[in-house]
Amino acid sequence: MVENLIDLQEIAEEYIRYLKHMGVKNCSKGFPLLSKEMFLDDYPELVVPYDFRKNGLVTDPIKTLLCFYCGDKRIYPRLKKVLKEIPEYRRFLGVVTIDITVTSDMDEEWQDVIMLLHQLFMAVLAVNGVKVVANLRTGDARSAENLNSIPKGVMWATGFLGCADENPLDFRFISSILRVMPSKLVVYGPEDDVALEKMNMMGFGYRVYDDYHKLSKKYKRSA
Numbered sequence: 001m002v003e004n005l006i007d008l009q010e011i012a013e014e015y016i017r018y019l020k021h022m023g024v025k026n027c028s029k030g031f032p033l034l035s036k037e038m039f040l041d042d043y044p045e046l047v048v049p050y051d052f053r054k055n056g057l058v059t060d061p062i063k064t065l066l067c068f069y070c071g072d073k074r075i076y077p078r079l080k081k082v083l084k085e086i087p088e089y090r091r092f093l094g095v096v097t098i099d100i101t102v103t104s105d106m107d108e109e110w111q112d113v114i115m116l117l118h119q120l121f122m123a124v125l126a127v128n129g130v131k132v133v134a135n136l137r138t139g140d141a142r143s144a145e146n147l148n149s150i151p152k153g154v155m156w157a158t159g160f161l162g163c164a165d166e167n168p169l170d171f172r173f174i175s176s177i178l179r180v181m182p183s184k185l186v187v188y189g190p191e192d193d194v195a196l197e198k199m200n201m202m203g204f205g206y207r208v209y210d211d212y213h214k215l216s217k218k219y220k221r222s223a
Contacts, residue, residue, distance in 0.1 A: 002076040005110055008100075008117055011079050015120035018083075022127045031116060031149035032123035039154035040065070040094035040131040047157075047188050047209040050078065053092070057215060065133065067096040069159035069188050069211070075100055082121060086128045094131035096157040096186070097122035104140035111139035115146040133157045133186060136176055144176050157186040160195070174198045190214075 002008060016030075025033050044065035048058060051074055058064050066089065068075050075098050078085065089095050098121045102114040115138070122132045136158040138144045156177075173195055177185070185199070185206035199206055 002079065005113060009113055012113060012117050012120055015117075015124055019120065019123050019127065024123055024127060027149040029146070029149070031119050031146060033149055034123055034126050034132075034151070036151045036154055038126040038132060039151070040133050041155055041183060042093070043184060043186070043207050044093050044209075046215075047096075047186060048215075049074075049212055052212050053088075055216075057212075061091045062093055064092050065094050065096060065157075065186065066092050067157065067159070067188055068098045069096075070099075072100050079117075079121065082124050083128075086125070086130065089125055089130045090128075094133055095122075095125055096133040096188075097125070097135045099135055099137055099159060102137055102139040102143070104143075106139055108140075108142065111143045112146060115139070115143060119146075119149065134180070136180070136185075138172075138176055141172055141175075144172075144179055147176065147180050150180060152181045153183045155184045155186065156180055156182040157188060160187065160189040160192045174202060177202070177204060 002011070019032055027033055045060065045063040046058065047065045047067055048055065049070045050066050050068055051070065053066060068078070078098065097118050100114050100117065102111050118135055118137065122134065126132045134150050134154060134156045136156050138147065177199065182204065185204055187206050187208045189211040191208055
């Protein structure tokens with residue numbers, strides 16, 4: 001059971017020990033260093049949260065990307081079970097790393113631990129042959145530096161579900177994209193016209209995927 005930051009730190013330490021045993025090196029800030037070959041480079045046909053992977057909407061797992069754009073309490077059980085569930089992850093095209101809440105009003109240490117955990121979870125999947133997609137989630141502007149350890153020119157994902165619409169005068173989102181220079185971007189959830197227009201202006205390639213609930217409604221109407 002995950003109840004506080006200490007629990008998350010302990011899980012992060014377990015991942016660090018495992019990855020060290022697997023020969024993964026870290027950057028100076030302790031974030032794992034992965035090769036570009038470990039990242040997915042093909043757009044999926046479908047993006048669904050892990051919990052709904054067995055839904056009738058998923059007809060072809062090998063063309064489906066799993067994500068964790070959902071409440072934190074639905075993510076926490078996956079943290080302890082990640083190694084046991086590797087065979088399940090391997091059935092799918094790839095996995096967007098976890099998306100535990102990190103916001104600008106959190107203490108800096110808390111932001112760093114959460115973002116480290118995101119990348120450690122991703123690394124555990126990657127060293128076990130699961131194609132991964134990096135998550136663009138950040139807290140404050142400073143925390144975006146935690147994305148530097150991920151190779152440039154790989155696929156990234158971002159979720160707009162539950163987020164406030166982009167402010168036309170706020171360039172933190174596009175700054176994060178410029179920092180990581182993605183080869184492709186998977187956008188999950190309601191379209192944010194302002195954010196997408198900024199990406200269009202910068203020339204970044206992306207595809208928008210309906211969130212699970214919207215997708216389910218379309219599926220029911222077509223049934």
